[in-house]
Amino acid sequence: MKKLSILVVEDDKLSQKIILKNLDGHKVDTADNYSKSSEYIKKNNYDICFIDLVLGKNDNFSGLRVLEEAKKKNIYSVIISGSGNDEIIGKSYSLGADDYYLKGNENKVITEVIKRFLNYKKIETDREKIFSEEFITKDEETKKTIITALKSASHDAPIMILGPTGTGKTTLAKLIHKYSHRDGNFVDINCSAYNEELIETELFGYVKGAFTGASENKNGKLKEADNGTLFMDEIGTMSLEMQKKLLKAIEEKSFYPVGANKKEKSDFRLISATLEDPLKLIKENQLRTDFYSRINTITIYLKPLRQRINDIFALIESFTKDKRKLYFSKEATNFLLTYDWPENVRELKSMIDYLVLNSKGNIDIDILKYFFKTKQKQPINIEDMLSHSKEKGLDNFLDELAYKIMKKSLELNENKPTKMLKELKISTRRYYSLLKKFENYEG
Amino acid sequence: MKDSVEKILHTIKSKSIALKNAAEIFKDLDEKERKEMIDLMKSTSKELADLIKELE
Structure with a gap:
């Protein structure tokens, strides 16, 4: 770890020693x-200053x-x-003050502060790269939003990302995970792609014998x-009952896989996202207040992209790099510059891919x-289908699509x-095999 | 009067927390550090006793 220059301002000798x-x-x-x-502050250039009041x-x-x-000297200051x-x-x-802590947990707090400070420094150093390669934007307000999100990356607090479809919610969630320094995986799930039973097994996993077809234990x-990040997109499409189960799992950091009698830790x-207004979802009884x-x-x-038109040509440049x-x-x-871009960056990307292949330049x-x-x-965006197929496997995705089409037709x-x-x-055989797969039909 | 009592209580709280923190890391200290820590814990305890007397 980089050696930092630190000033500790504390009158109590024992507290000083502990810090x-x-x-x-x-x-x-x-x-x-x-x-x-x-x-000391006037004479030296400190990275961090711990201050007792x-x-x-x-x-x-x-x-x-x-x-x-x-x-005044722009030192990262912690009370x-x-x-x-x-x-x-x-x-x-x-x-x-950049942070304020009550005395009592110095042994833990100081490690956290150093981690957060190094994260802040890294974000500042990477700033240009972030906005030119990872989340492309020239819009100052969006940059500020991204920096705020990344600065909170090292906290464990849940983050909710709002915004219309295709504005980069998944990209931002991945970026937050990158700057969180969590050792585990970035795992994402689009809640709208699953029905009640399927989402429960997807999220919590299941044990062997939990239902027909559960031939072995599977982690959710x-x-x-x-130790990583769980990104749940379109969280408002989950049932109220599932929201309740997930809330319990978030609070207790443990849960029961389907069919298990032993808890998993x-x-x-959690980073969640929705393209709808959460307050509207609450009003319509689609989102639990306690969960929200x-x-x-x-x-x-x-x-949306139409409100940051300066980004259009920056994005085009990146897509045609x-x-x-x-x-x-x-x-x-x-x-x-005047088009509405209802599907935002995703739509722009799809347009550029088309133009690169089908135009003379x-x-x-x-x-x-x-x-x-x-x-x-x-009818359906091929990019979305590719992304779902990568996540679930092509066969599973096509089965799921067939099942949904079948239900709609019914x-x-x-x-x-x-x-x-x-x-x-x-x-009829195909019909029953889909019913068996998605509804555990035993006919 | 009320203000000075509050200041004393604040200091008592701070010093008690320092003692608790010291006890938490004590096991992880080497012999030399333990001696230093014991001396500081003793002086802090004495200061605490004096502060409590001031409350009487």
């Missing part, structure tokens, strides 16, 4: 009053003055105080994300219009299987 013990390997100065601290028997929070001096007074905590943050996504960090309160400690909103370059006529450029308005006209005729045919079978031109 120093936790800072072994770093260059540390100590000060026990305001004037000595101020002198009351310095001396009759002192009146002179640590706050130390904090001001430290922030470790015996005072839990709200007014003092608020004042410390308004003076620029929660277990796969142990998993320390995962637990999963949205930090909320991030990603703007190792491919043939495209030239857009003035009319085509105007079209791109000179893009005029006619080829754009032709692309959007033909696109409307495509619904439209007054639940009469004979009509559905005729309409979809599928065999």
Whole structure:
């Protein structure tokens, strides 16, 4: 680990000793009053400053003055105080404190602070690379949003990402995982792709014999994300009962796999996403209030592409990085900048892929219009299908798709299987095999 | 008066926490560090006793 330069401002010798013990390997100065601290801050360039607020028997929070001096030099400043007074905590943050801890857990807190500080530093160093390669944007507001999200990456608090489809919610979730320094995997699941039973086995796993076809134990996504990140997209599509089960698993960091009588443990960090307004979902009784309160400690909103038009050509440049370059006529450029982009970055990417393959490089308005006209005729986005197939395996994905189509057809045919079978031109055998797979049908 | 009692209570709390933290890491210290820590724990305990007397 990089050797950091640290100032510890603490009047109590025993507390000072304990903090120093936790800072072994770093260059540390100590000060026990305001004037000595101020002198040290002026003379040195510290990375971090740990500050106790009351310095001396009759002192009146002179640590706050130390904090001001430290922030003038842009030092990462952490208050470790015996005072839990709200007014003092608020004042410390308004003076620029980066963290505020109550005394009592120094042995744990100091390690956490160092980790967070190094994360902040890394984000600052990587800033340019992040916005030019990992989450491409030139929009200042979006950059600020991403930096805020990444700065909270090292906390364990659940994050909720809101924003329309295709705005980069999964990309951001992966980026948060990268900067979280969690050793485990990044595991993602799109809740809308599963029915009630399937999502339970997908999330919690199952034990051998839990149901027909469960020939061996299988870990669920929660277990796969142990020490890592679980990203749940379209969380509002989960049933209220599943939300309740998941809430319990989040709070207890343990759960029962389907059919098991022994709990499994998993320390995962939850990032959830939805393209709908969560408050509307609550109002419509599709989202539990207690579940929502637990999963949205930090909320991030990603703007649609039409509200960050400066990103359009930055994204095009990135999508064509190792491919043939495209030239857009003035009319085509105007079209791109004024188009609504209902599917956002995903739609732009799909357009560029099409143009790279199907144009001569000179893009005029006619080829754009032709692309959007033909696109409307495509029932499902091939990119989405590829991503689902990668996640579940092509056969499973196609079975699931067939099952959904079959259910829809049944619904439209007054639940009469004979009509559905005729309409979809599928065999009775296929029908029962899908029922067996997705509904444990034993007929 | 109320303000000075609060200051004393604040210091008592801080020093008690320091003693608790010291006890938590004591096992992990080497012999030399333990001696230093014991001396600091003793002086902190004495300071605590003096502060408690001030409350009387």
